[in-house]
Amino acid sequence: MSYLNKAAMRSKTGFWPNNRGTILGVAAFAVIIAIIPFTASSSMMNIAVFSMIFALPAIGLSLLMGLAGQVSLGQAAFFAIGAYTHAILLQKFEMPGPVAAVGGVAAAMLAALLIGLPMLRLRGHYLALATLGLGFIVMIAVREWEFTGRTTGIYGYGRPEVFGIPIDNNGLFFWFVAPFVLIGLVLALNLTRSRAGRALSAVNDSELAAESLGVNTYALRVKVFTLSAGFAGLGGVFYAYQVQIVSPQVAEFHVSVELLLMVVLGGLGSVWGAVAGAFIVELLSEGLRDLIPAIIPGATGEVQLIGYGLVLILVIILLPGGLYQVVKSAWAAITRRRADASAKPSSAASVDGGSGEVPTRAFGGLPGEAPAGAGLDEATDAAASDARIPTVSTPVAAGQPILEVSGLTKRYGGVVAVDDVTLTVPAGQIMGLIGPNGAGKTTCFNMITGAIAPTSGTVRFLGEEIQGRKPHVGAEAGLTRTFQNLQVFSSTDVVGNVYMGRYRKGRAGILRGMFGLQGREQYAHEEIAHDILDSMRLGDVAGLAAGDLPFGRQRMMEVCRALAAEPALLLLDEPMAGLSGSERELLAQLLRALRDAGLTIVLVEHDVAQVMALADTVAVLDDGVLIAHGDPESVRNDPAVIVAYLGTDAEEAEAELKELEDQS
């Protein structure tokens, strides 16, 4: 089968299919924008201009909430910093408009960086609270400071000019701000689908798994937060131009609430939703300001807040996904109906195509080995053709130490979970780590991979000390792992999970992602992810939501994900648990083939017989202490091991020993 055919089958790769939605959406939006000033009444035009201005901070906030999984309750603070800086640079320093605008955006980003650097180290609600505090500080500061004009604010600067045309009415201003919103929208959409964006949504599913694949969560979150403030600052720049006087009102808390409402209403993490939310909230606000005094005579002030509060509560309770969710499920219903209508005549053919395709992509590439549990005739010819074993990197020669653990200890209060474990793993071998329940195997794994910090002791990977560092440090150097309790990225599909394994092989950062300059790199990684899935017979489910797979296949998917990283050292935590007999056999074959290709593997396993059959060396932990280490044969006959597994009953011990021998 040709490569092109396969790529077409997989269909998701290619510029047009990948970007069709964005291109059509942006084109439609651009047409609407072009028309609005000709058709809208002057009051509607006013609403439209403010919607466009507020769409910018809303897009920023939606990136922060969707990608960094964090909420800013002080988005208005960054908006205000942008507006004030812009106005001050124009009015007091008489800088040209573009320079002042850049200054406004930069000031907002700098403020975010200063808050984000300490706050984003903490998880949970701390950033929300700190930004809330920042919001009040900014409001009070601009109100009290002579330089910012106290309660009057900054005024008396000129309107913007473009090619000598003064932007002095709402229609022109709308067109003035529109290109920035469109560009911002495209950049934000690109970012959500970029390497960094996908990494961050993986972090929201499982921070530990993402970091174990090399994602530096902290750095990415700081960048997204800073970027989000940049959007807010740009909104502030336009706001300053439009209203011609920047006063402390712009920093008020209810502006932050308004922005939050736009994003929540539009749908968390949906960039389009944020833009739609901006228009709806502005309309709602104007509408309520007219409506409520009509119903309740004498009502004045911020009466629109009643709508904000109600909508915020109702959306979170009834519609947690916001408008984005509504549109998405409506669209799915439409396409399903259309598909149902057209599918009948051609369904037989497509089923044929499917069944012909699946086995050909099963487990190819292992020399001289027929796929286990095949029963599918086509499988044999696959070995020859297109599926490959995942590439293996071997930075040290076989037999040389790749991982050196020395004196590794973990205490929880008075309990010693792991006690002074010293162990060297030579490259190019499979090492089995066994021991009874609670022996400290997973704790050892967690310390080696950086998921938890050891109380004492060192972990050297490729000669570099990595103990106590975050998981992405080891991962970047080529150490990947799977998890006993599966850590699936449930917000993406199976191939998306394996694609995340490619993270450390990618290069594109946030900027490249935003400008969409990483398509080729991404397609290549997706292609490799598909190949790896094929080799593990998961090709047929590549497009399914990862959470929908049965348990055993999720486990296989995690192994694929770890392999996609092309690790030098692979740590598998109970990879066989929950697998069917044929899946176990398939996995064992793959592990052997990988070992032969030079990969070093450490696996924790409950199934002693499996480990004995597979491993070159076996280490045994009991009560946190390393009680034996050597080749399977000597470990099997070690009296300490027998006692550890079976207590002191010699008769039973012998029976078990016999059973073990029979099995091997």
Next chain:
Amino acid sequence: MIDFLQLTVAGLSQGSVYALLAVGLIATYTVRHVVNIAQGDYATLAGLGSISLVTAGLPLPVAILIALISVTLASVLIERLVIARVKNLTTLVSIILTLGVSTLLQAIMLLIWGAEAKRLPAFPGSDLTLGGVSIRSQELWMLGALVVVGGGVLLFYEKTRWGKALRASAEQPVAARIVGISPAAASVIAFAIAGFVGATAGVVSSPIYLSIWSGGLLLGLKGFVAAVLGGLVSFRAAIVGALLLGIIESYVAGYVASGWKDAVAFFILIIVLIIRPAGLVLRPNAVRV
């Protein structure tokens, strides 16, 4: 010196309001892991409600009692109608959700009571002067309310079986159910306590600090800053922190400029979050898995 002491007294009385609100916030946070942004609005609601009742001719104690009971019920109602409806209520979602509740409550208060600040008549008692420092009787009522109501909640949570079971229901819902307290009941009780404590803060402070529709947010946030000083779990640290916050604010207002007073709490918040996010009493906990 007299100035200094006078400012300290004013700070303590203002701090006692923050302390009561902090106690309310911790009461719900320990049980439900909800950061209730609407906590301060309970105070304004009770203040404005009792003012209307007094204006309608009811005696002050009766008006206050009705206001306290109504706000407690309102808090329970909010828990049932809003908080309990969200299935996967993370702390972040709870912040957005209760922000919605707070905004709604404020808008309702604006529509009912209008935009001007209102004052409840002072409680009975006579002002006294100690070594040149004058102490208003209302300030003693405020501190007294903290001792009785705040102290009562603290003892309930820390010393009684019921209180301990309530706290346990956040950490161990299954275990709590085994000892006979359902998470739903625990949540209702916690919100009732939060409502009552917030309402108490509102009525005792109204004669001096007035009640205005939008005042609750800032009050609640300052209570929140105090609660963060206690790591959102320690009542004692939060109460001490709240009193300190009140005093520092009072000094800033007296010696620097009254306009900057409201910014103090947030500078403290950010500094504490940077230095000791787990609060001033707890050992920082670095568990990441």
